[in-house]
Amino acid sequence: MTGVVLGPPVLAVAGEVLASAGGDDGGGKAVLLLLLLAGPLFAGWVYLRYRNTDKRHHHESETRSQMLDVRADDSRTGSRTGLTSSRMKGANSRKVRAP
Amino acid sequence: MSDLHAPSPGAQPIQPAEPGDPQSTAAPGGPRVVRTGDDRTDGLVRCERCGATEASLNVATGMLRCGFCRYEWRTENALATFDLDGPVGELAGVVVGSGTADVTADPAVTLRCTACGADVVIDAAAGVQARCHWCRNTLSLTEQVPNGAVPDMVLPFSVPKADAVARVAAFVGKRTFFAHPRFRAEFTPENVMGVYLPYMVVDVNAHARVTGEGEHQTRSYTVQVRDSQGETRSERRYDADVYDVRRSFELHVDDLTLESSAERLDRDTARTSNNVINTVLPFDVENGVRYDPRYLQGFTSERRDVDVAGLRAAVHDQVRDIARWRADETIGFYDRGVRWDATDLDVRGERWVSAYLPVWLYSYLETRKDGSTLLHYVAVNGRTGETMGSVPLNVPRLALVAGVVEVVGALAAAVLWVLT
Numbered sequence: 394m395t396g397v398v399l400g401p402p403v404l405a406v407a408g409e410v411l412a413s414a415g416g417d418d419g420g421g422k423a424v425l426l427l428l429l430l431a432g433p434l435f436a437g438w439v440y441l442r443y444r445n446t447d448k449r450h451h452h453e454s455e456t457r458s459q460m461l462d463v464r465a466d467d468s469r470t471g472s473r474t475g476l477t478s479s480r481m482k483g484a485n486s487r488k489v490r491a492p
Numbered sequence: 493m494s495d496l497h498a499p500s501p502g503a504q505p506i507q508p509a510e511p512g513d514p515q516s517t518a519a520p521g522g523p524r525v526v527r528t529g530d531d532r533t534d535g536l537v538r539c540e541r542c543g544a545t546e547a548s549l550n551v552a553t554g555m556l557r558c559g560f561c562r563y564e565w566r567t568e569n570a571l572a573t574f575d576l577d578g579p580v581g582e583l584a585g586v587v588v589g590s591g592t593a594d595v596t597a598d599p600a601v602t603l604r605c606t607a608c609g610a611d612v613v614i615d616a617a618a619g620v621q622a623r624c625h626w627c628r629n630t631l632s633l634t635e636q637v638p639n640g641a642v643p644d645m646v647l648p649f650s651v652p653k654a655d656a657v658a659r660v661a662a663f664v665g666k667r668t669f670f671a672h673p674r675f676r677a678e679f680t681p682e683n684v685m686g687v688y689l690p691y692m693v694v695d696v697n698a699h700a701r702v703t704g705e706g707e708h709q710t711r712s713y714t715v716q717v718r719d720s721q722g723e724t725r726s727e728r729r730y731d732a733d734v735y736d737v738r739r740s741f742e743l744h745v746d747d748l749t750l751e752s753s754a755e756r757l758d759r760d761t762a763r764t765s766n767n768v769i770n771t772v773l774p775f776d777v778e779n780g781v782r783y784d785p786r787y788l789q790g791f792t793s794e795r796r797d798v799d800v801a802g803l804r805a806a807v808h809d810q811v812r813d814i815a816r817w818r819a820d821e822t823i824g825f826y827d828r829g830v831r832w833d834a835t836d837l838d839v840r841g842e843r844w845v846s847a848y849l850p851v852w853l854y855s856y857l858e859t860r861k862d863g864s865t866l867l868h869y870v871a872v873n874g875r876t877g878e879t880m881g882s883v884p885l886n887v888p889r890l891a892l893v894a895g896v897v898e899v900v901g902a903l904a905a906a907v908l909w910v911l912t
Binding site for chain 1: 581813828
């Protein structure tokens with residue numbers, strides 16, 4: 394009886410502990426991976442700093458423009474549950490396509 | 493998938509030349525051409541006060557200064573003079589400056605010196621001024637023959653050479669340790685060159701429609717999951733509502749600026765470092781003045797070799813990017829993001845002006861071991877001073893240091909692994 398009553402809170406606490414342990418574990422793995430890739434990451438950072446091959450004029454944000462008479466026509470089409478990522482899959486609204 | 497409706501002669505009204513307006517002509521079915529070359533002819537361009545043919549830009553004041561009497565004067569603002577700065581929303585059809593005419597003619601032009609009658613050949617690919625070899629007067633190319641050498645307007649340098657030298661030296665100074673040893677040994681920032689590069693400045697009046705799908709989060713929670721070893725761990729899960737998202741709006745794009753030489757449009761970073769010249773955009777093109785070759789005295793210039801038709805697709809692609817960027821301001825509700833699937837443009841009007849824009853360039857030709865070459869630039873915007881560059885790398889030194897970093901990182905990883 395006691396076990397049944399205490400079950401949900403204990404599970405909840407256990408879940409939190411597991412979650413924090415899992416987070417630490419994930420964080421630890423990320424640090425390990427970064428340390429193991431330190432050489433290539435450093436070389437890539439220096440390459441971009443010297444050669445600046447990733448730089449371009451940001452025409453999408455640096456060009457003067459006016460947006461007038463904005464009309465929105467949005468409609469709900471459904472829902473998705475149990476998604477594992479906090480971001481939408483395939484979201485591209487900040488991507489630029491023109492060279 | 494994007495659909496584009498470019499202004500076509502049948503569908504879009506082309507503004508007729510206004511009666512009595514000598515500066516504007518419209519061929520049937522073609523764009524309205526605003527003549528920016530007026531009645532000037534090649535040859536002697538004289539000082540307004542003493543009549544001398546030598547004058548040049550005084551960078552400090554932005555005015556032309558006579559080489560003899562030191563009189564200084566300013567030429568008119570190009571866009572205002574030729575009425576090319578009207579509201580973008582009123583643009584209909586295609587309006588072009590006469591300096592954007594398709595490049596068809598040979599760059600070599602023969603000028604007759606009006607002082608002594610000698611014939612002098614100017615290679616417009618190399619410059620727009622020459623000295624008469626008989627009477628030593630300076631002859632200028634001002635007539636707009638369709639060889640891409642004479643644009644509608646020029647934006648004079650306002651960053652002096654000393655300032656550009658200091659900016660190049662500071663930029664490279666922060667990147668010396670891994671720089672190629674020959675580059676370091678030969679680095680002479682005083683060799684920076686002032687170059688007027690050819691650009692097209694484009695205004696676009698369009699109706700934009702962007703459509704896609706967006707997600708709005710409704711719930712976030714933790715679940716227990718069991719992995720293949722039977723261990724339980726918690727993971728985050730999210731629920732979201734899905735929406736079809738549509739935005740339509742009028743879009744007025746002002747002074748979109750694109751390179752108009754094929755060489756500069758090549759931005760493959762394996763072959764060129766043109767991307768660093770592209771990075772120093774934008775310019776305050778609204779301050780451009782009517783083209784006068786004397787602004788180019790003491791500087792070099794590159795000839796335009798790409799026409800309006802060759803750039804239109806790139807302009808429309810960039811306008812689509814701007815449309816999506818602006819539409820982003822209206823999608824705050826979709827906190828999980830939006831995937832745009834289509835961007836449709838209905839272009840109602842375009843205005844094209846060709847311009848020489850000022851860039852200070854420091855260049856270094858790297859010859860690689862396989863014999864291939866790569867021209868590295870450090871570019872300084874001749875108006876804003878924005879600086880960007882490409883510095884050749886000392887690859888063996890970088891590999892050595894990266895190797896040491898890797899060893900240290902691996903050791904640290906091993907220690908961390910043992911401790912945990």
